[in-house]
Amino acid sequence: ALALNLTEGDRQRLAPEHSRNTEAYDYFMRGRELWHQLTKETNLAARNLLQRAIELDPAFASAHAFLALTHGLDYLNRWSASPPESMAQAEEAAMRAVTLDDSDPWAHWALAITKLYTRRHDGAINEAERALALNPNFAEGHVILGEALHYSGRSEEALESFARGKTLNPYFPDVLLHFQALAQFQLGRYEEAIDLLMQRLARNAVTDVSRALLAACYGQLGRFAEACAAWEEVLRVNPDYSLEYRRKVMPYKNPADFERMVDGLRKAGIVQ
Numbered sequence: 691a692l693a694l695n696l697t698e699g700d701r702q703r704l705a706p707e708h709s710r711n712t713e714a715y716d717y718f719m720r721g722r723e724l725w726h727q728l729t730k731e732t733n734l735a736a737r738n739l740l741q742r743a744i745e746l747d748p749a750f751a752s753a754h755a756f757l758a759l760t761h762g763l764d765y766l767n768r769w770s771a772s773p774p775e776s777m778a779q780a781e782e783a784a785m786r787a788v789t790l791d792d793s794d795p796w797a798h799w800a801l802a803i804t805k806l807y808t809r810r811h812d813g814a815i816n817e818a819e820r821a822l823a824l825n826p827n828f829a830e831g832h833v834i835l836g837e838a839l840h841y842s843g844r845s846e847e848a849l850e851s852f853a854r855g856k857t858l859n860p861y862f863p864d865v866l867l868h869f870q871a872l873a874q875f876q877l878g879r880y881e882e883a884i885d886l887l888m889q890r891l892a893r894n895a896v897t898d899v900s901r902a903l904l905a906a907c908y909g910q911l912g913r914f915a916e917a918c919a920a921w922e923e924v925l926r927v928n929p930d931y932s933l934e935y936r937r938k939v940m941p942y943k944n945p946a947d948f949e950r951m952v953d954g955l956r957k958a959g960i961v962q
């Protein structure tokens with residue numbers, strides 16, 4: 691009595707990330723899982739799997755979307771020989787995803803991320819809202835909307851989007867804790883940010899960016915010994931960590947917003 695007759699279009703709207711090619715979908719799922727681990731090695735492995743999915747199904751929009759984000763991570767972390775070229779590849783793949791399927795929330799999610807990190811804040815917000823119009827329960831869509839709001843100087847609103855994303859996905863990726871901490875830090879709520887960062891470190895012991903933000907929180911609170919200890923851990927995890935590169939790639943609409951973090955490190959004597 692409850693049986694439904696769904697057209698192929700209905701099926702695609704309900705699960706747009708699926709491919710008609712089961713082997714391509716398997717490669718996609720494996721690549722998507724690896725991408726979420728956010729390390730250089732897993733990012734490369736994810737790209738190889740996603741490229742294989744695309745070879746098997748060139749019209750697989752969601753695979754192009756996640757391929758875009760593998761290039762985006764290379765840009766953010768200087769994992770490629772040419773970070774600017776990586777960002778160009780990211781945007782090309784994201785645009786390809788939207789062109790292939792304008793009804794795929796993942797495609798608009800990826801395009802929102804590439805627009806944000808090329809400092810087109812209004813465009814990023816528009817793409818995130820388009821993804822959410824297609825799927826209001828799209829947890830990742832709420833998260834990227836929160837990111838775009840935060841970097842646009844709207845951190846209080848960003849926290850609402852992050853909370854919605856966390857509610858919708860109880861298995862949320864640990865990086866969401868970092869985004870929440872960023873917004874709390876920007877609002878001067880350093881203790882709240884520290885609590886979130888410690889939660890992230892419990893789940894991801896190799897993050898350098900969360901340790902750097904933790905050091906800045908301690909610096910702003912006058913807990914200088916803890917700030918220096920946290921900074922030592924940054925350099926232990928990633929000896930090549932560069933505050934100058936982070937200043938360059940973090941897409942703050944107002945560059946002075948990034949300087950709050952630098953100020954915390956300066957107070958602790960970590961930077962001049």
